Amino acid sequence: MKYNRLTQENREDILNILQNSKDVLFGDEISNDYKHDEMEGIHGEPECVVRVHTTQEVSAVVRYANEHRIPVLARGSGSGLVGAAVPIHGGIIIDLKDMNRILELDEDNLTVTIQPGVLLMELAQFATEHGYMYPPDPGEKSATVGGNISTNAGGMRAVKYGVTRDYVRGLTVVLPTGEILTTGGKIVKNSSGYDLKDLFIGAEGTLGIITEAVMKLVPLPAHSISLLIPYMKINDCMDTVPKLIRSGLAPTAIEFMQSEVIRHSETFLGKNFPDKSGDAYLLLTFDGEDQDYLEKQYEAAAELCLECGALDVFLVDTDERKDSVWSARSAFLEAIKASTDMMDECDVVVPRSEIAPFIAYIAEASEQSALRIPYFGHAGDGNLHIYLCRDGLEETEWIQRRDHAFKLLYDHAKSVGGLVSGEHGIGYVKKPYMRESLGDNVLDLMRGIKKVFDPNSIMNPDKLFDLED
Amino acid sequence: MKILVCIKQVPASNQVRVDEETGVLIRDGVSAKMNPYDLFALEFALQLKERFSCEVDVLTMGPLQAKSVLNEAVYMGADRGVLLSDRKFAGADVIATSYTLAQGIKATGSYDLILCGKQTTDGDTGQVGPEMAEFLGVEHVSNVFEVLFVNEEKMLVKVNFEHHTYEQEIRYPCLLTIEKEANIPRLPSYKRKKQTTDDVISVLSLEDFTDKDPSHYGLNGSETSVERIFSPEKNDDRIMLSGEPSEQVQALYALLKERHVF
Structure with a gap:
């Protein structure tokens, strides 16, 4: 697909559409923040950034871009992890941050x-x-x-x-x-x-x-409590998850974490985690209206976890305790990022029954690709966040090992009924893996849908799938 | 070595309302929790327990419901709890509270080390610990955040004052108030909860004290009275700066200059 570069005339037209030159940026006025997302592996060079405030402004800019075959791309906080909000074909970034009411x-x-x-x-x-x-x-x-x-x-x-x-x-x-x-x-x-x-x-x-x-x-549920559950053996930890799901209890969250990742988080935050006894942890949350009912729920869950080999079950019941545990959990991504010079991520989702064997497979993939691969995830919904760490490897070697690890992980996910992304999306960097996972028939349908909405392919082109296969 | 940690039950939320007419905190229907500052004192004690073979008791004053906060301390690792509960203790100010706690400690046993949080989230005075030490006639140090040396007779502690720190040696028996974030408090254990029996908490009343004169306790024993408690007015005035960081910095600079901040 050929797109037009912005001319001086285009620039003047865009300034006229927005009617406020402060909201239109060109060239050097555009900060580097607009050129990458949180993962920083993919870069693009926007020719123009417009900071919009109304639906009508968005409409006018997009209409203009469509008429002149200029790519447009919507952008929020830029916290994506797959290059979806990176303008790989240049063009106009529509910054929606100010539409925040x-x-x-x-x-x-x-x-x-x-x-x-x-x-x-x-x-x-x-x-x-x-x-x-x-x-x-x-x-x-x-x-x-x-x-x-x-x-x-x-x-x-x-x-x-x-x-x-x-x-x-x-x-x-x-x-x-x-x-x-x-x-x-x-x-x-x-x-x-x-x-x-x-x-x-x-x-x-x-x-x-x-x-x-x-x-x-x-x-808003009146009460909530989290349980932090340490295990000595990762297998015991993961084997608990399907039992919890089958038990009829209704946790709002079942998070899984490795002690290695918790240590990274401690270093990153400069703050210790409240427990060090386990090699792997589950973090459960229950919420509800009735305190007694909630207590029965969490006690039943606690008993089940102890039967499955948990070392103990810790009660995380006040704001301070929730903060001490959840602040570490919330910092995992940044903490792993800070532990290496570069990383790439795999946000694979598998059926919940497959979580335990999949985690065992991560260790195998790590060994086969000779990469350090820390991970954590939403054990309760089968979505894992797996991070491939470069750890100072030379460029060619890194790419080779990374691609090898990705192939192993995505192929294995597919073989157990999983999909490429649970929540981070496909964007630019995961396109080949989605194609491999879903197949050409599905991708052709998606391309057909795209064509109906966007006949000129001006809107965030080349994301999700290649347009000109 | 015997250690006592004084703890208090406070409202679980900081959104506490005040009765406009009586000026009293509305505690009904508000769930309670252990004063967050006391968690650091308790963890301080439990870490000493791990290093030395010592017993850790916890003590609080309040209605019978306050047993739950003692139980919680036991789930965290304390050995036993003492609740000072008597209608005659109600309405106590700082001095009457300190005196009651001191009497309660004397009735409970002798301790080498008494620990308190440096303040509470509801009363916020930071005075009960030191006043209690005076009533007990033991030495005390406030705002301790680190132990540099400890043995069976004395300890060397690091004390935090906002703009400087100092080190102080102190012999037992003594009382320390522990600074916020001196450590990472451990979490209550469900396993310990299951093992805990009712007899781990004992309840003492005025009858158990040496000084049984009711005029020394509660409202009668208080030197001060609260005229009025009110929530401060909320001020939501704000200016949101947007745009590129460089633009925001320029706008902030202009704003500060306009208001003659410099």
Whole structure:
């Protein structure tokens, strides 16, 4: 696909559209932050950044870009991990960070209407302050909700509450033609034809730019408690997970962590973890309205874990204790990143019954590829975050070993019914693996959908799949 | 060596409301937890217990519900708990509280080392520990955050004052108040919870004390009274700066200059 570079005339036109030169950046005015995402492996050179404030502004810029065959790319906090928000074909970045207003709390419909630049932590806090909960809880709290919707982010509470998709009721989207579309709404049910809303969720900004979202809230549970459970043997730890799921208990989170990763987190945060007895840990959370019911739930879970070989079960029941455990958990990604010169990640998701054997396979892949591969993950929903560490390897050797490890991990995931990404998305860097995993028929259907929405392929081109295969 | 840790039950949330008319904290319906500062004192004791063969007791004053905070300390590793509970203790100010606790300690046994958190999250005075030491006639050091040396007779501790630190040697018996974040408090153990029996907590009342004069306790024994407690007015005035970091810095600079900060 051939795209046009920005001319002087284009620049003047864009300045005219925005009517505020402070919100339009060109060339050297564009900071490096716009040229990569959190993983920093992929770089792009945007020719222009526009900081938008309204759906109409987005529409006008996109319409113009479409007419002039200039690539456009929506961007929030830039906290992605797969290059989805990196402008690999240059063009215009539409920065949505300033569209960060919470527009309406509708307590009759239990919805909150927001602009896409609202941060996850802001939405979560807003909901809590009003006695509600916004359940999706991905690790990166400074991500925008628009970004969360675009990757269908999951997070820790997916076991009980589901993922971002389950909390999107309606979307306002600017299509690649500049047309403004509203899909879904405050409705709970919808059997009215194709649910286009669901196409935009997880589309990583390839079909349209979300400019407003109606999100579902739930009542805030009155009580919650976490359990930190140390194990000496990693197998015992992982074997507990399917038993927990089968037990009929309803934890909101079942997180898994290795002591190696906890040590990285301690170094990174300069703060010790409250327990050192285990080699592997489960971290469970329960929530609910009734304290007695909650106590019964967690006691049953504690007994089950002890039967499965847990060394003990620690109660994480106050804000201070939750902070001491969860702050370490939240820093894992950054901590592993700080432990090496470069890393790449595998965000594979497998059926929950396959988690234990898959973790055993990670050790095998690590040995075969001769790479250090720390990991942690959402054991309760089968989503693992696996990190391949370069540790000073020379470039060619690193790429060779990394690709070898990726092939082993993704092939193995596929063989047990898993998929390439649980929540971080495909973006630019995971395209070959998704193609391998889903096959050409599925990818052709996706390309067909893309063509219907974006005939000129101007919107975040070359993401998810190659356009010109 | 015998160690006693004094702990207090405080509201679990910092969003505590105050009764406008009586000026008293509304505790009904608000769940309680161990004063977070006391967790550091308890961990300090439990680490000493791991190094020396010593017993760690915990003590609190309050209604019978306060047993739960003693139990929690036992789940963390304390050996036994003592609850000072009597209607006559109610309404105590700092001095009456310190006196009651000192009497309770005398009635409980003799301790080489008494530890307190440096303050509480509800009362916030930071005075109960030192006043208690005065009533007990033992030496005391506040804001301790590190032990540099310890044996069966004395210890060398590092003390934090906001702008400097100093080291102090102190012989037993003594009382220390422990600084926030002096350590990472361990978590309560479910296994210990299961093993804990009811008799691990004993309850003492005024009848068990040497000084049984009710005028020395509670409201009657208080030298001060609270005129009014109120929540400070919230001020949500704020200016959000946006744009590139360099633009934000320039905007902040202009703002500070405009307000004559420099």
